[in-house]
Amino acid sequence: MNDTALPAASATAAATPGFDPATRAVPRWGGLNRTLVGIELRRVLRNRRTVIFAFVFPSALFFAFAGSQDYANESVGVGNVSAYIMVSMALYGAALTAASGGTAVALERSLGWSRQLRLTPLSPVSYILVKTLLAVLLGAVAVTMVNVAGLVQGKPDMPAATWVACALLTVVCSLVFAALGVFVGYLVPGENAMQILGPGLALLSFLGNVFIPITKGTTMWWVASTTPMFGVAEISRWPLTRELDWYSVLNAVAWLAVFVGGAAWRMSRDTARV
Numbered sequence: 001m002n003d004t005a006l007p008a009a010s011a012t013a014a015a016t017p018g019f020d021p022a023t024r025a026v027p028r029w030g031g032l033n034r035t036l037v038g039i040e041l042r043r044v045l046r047n048r049r050t051v052i053f054a055f056v057f058p059s060a061l062f063f064a065f066a067g068s069q070d071y072a073n074e075s076v077g078v079g080n081v082s083a084y085i086m087v088s089m090a091l092y093g094a095a096l097t098a099a100s101g102g103t104a105v106a107l108e109r110s111l112g113w114s115r116q117l118r119l120t121p122l123s124p125v126s127y128i129l130v131k132t133l134l135a136v137l138l139g140a141v142a143v144t145m146v147n148v149a150g151l152v153q154g155k156p157d158m159p160a161a162t163w164v165a166c167a168l169l170t171v172v173c174s175l176v177f178a179a180l181g182v183f184v185g186y187l188v189p190g191e192n193a194m195q196i197l198g199p200g201l202a203l204l205s206f207l208g209n210v211f212i213p214i215t216k217g218t219t220m221w222w223v224a225s226t227t228p229m230f231g232v233a234e235i236s237r238w239p240l241t242r243e244l245d246w247y248s249v250l251n252a253v254a255w256l257a258v259f260v261g262g263a264a265w266r267m268s269r270d271t272a273r274v
Contacts, residue, residue: 040134044101053100054141058093059149062086065211066155077241079158084240086150087166088210091236093142094174095229096201101135102181103193109186128267131185132178139174143167158240165239173232176252177201179259180228186266204229228255 045051066085074081105128147167150156158166184193205211208229214221224230231251238244 037130037133040130041137044104044134044138054093054097054138055145058089058096058142058146061092062089062146062149063153065089066150066153077158077243078162079240080156082153083150083156083158083163084237086146086156087170087237087240088233090143090146090167091170091173091229091233092201092205092210093146094139094170095177095205095232096198097142098135098139098174098178099181099184099197099201100194101138102131102178102183103185103197104134105131105182105185106188106193107185128182128263131182132175135178135181136171136174139178140171143170143174162239166236169238170236173236173252176228176232176256176259179256179263183259183263183266186263201229209233225251228259231255 062085066082066089076084144167147163156163181193181197184197188196204227207224208227209221209224210229210233214224225247228251231248231253234241234244234248235252
């Protein structure tokens with residue numbers, strides 16, 4: 001390439017009437033808009049594995065756990081054990097689907113798409129916000145499908161207001177795992193992200209008092225109280241159990257801060273690369 005090509009191009013641009021690179025227009029909200037969110041949502045829904053995770057897998061888990069025994073006559077808080085299991089499975093489904101949505105950044109990084117986006121006015125923060133929003137939407141789908149499965153089965157029993165409150169809190173709690181998915185997406189190669197998160201979340205669910213109730217006050221309970229699943233599980237089930245300790249809230253907030261901070265750190269390193 002001629003060494004004078006770039007200076008000549010710069011001179012031509014500078015000579016253009018009204019051209020001022022320092023004052024060029026920046027899109028509102030860093031390029032975040034409904035069109036971008038809609039395109040990303042359609043792209044995600046074309047992924048059959050994601051759809052199966054969000055629509056089928058969490059509901060199948062609920063039927064497997066709640067259908068193994070008759071929990072309809074066993075009470076928990078203002079409901080029964082079937083309702084307790086339904087909320088727990090909805091949380092696991094929301095965590096799994098939200099995390100899988102967040103790890104989409106790993107695949108885009110491996111394909112070079114994230115570098116292409118740097119040439120557009122879309123800011124890195126807006127890009128992460130879009131991924132997080134889509135992850136939470138997927139989590140909401142998983143929560144809805146598990147609750148519909150509960151209605152179809154007919155065994156969960158709790159007041160309607162409690163049912164809605166548990167579902168909404170579960171969706172909010174999925175933010176923790178959306179942040180985890182983004183963090184892991186920046187941390188590991190694209191093809192390995194869900195291979196790590198899938199088994200990892202299942203293990204955390206066992207340790208975090210989601211799959212198997214752990215007796216309060218035992219050594220295992222205190223170990224569970226340090227895991228990322230513990231706090232969000234207690235918060236999600238709070239309207240049902242009417243029990244929520246301060247350290248459960250601290251657990252959820254602390255892990256959210258860790259995952260958001262880790263994602264921001266990895267994103268800053270990634271965008272700093274030439």
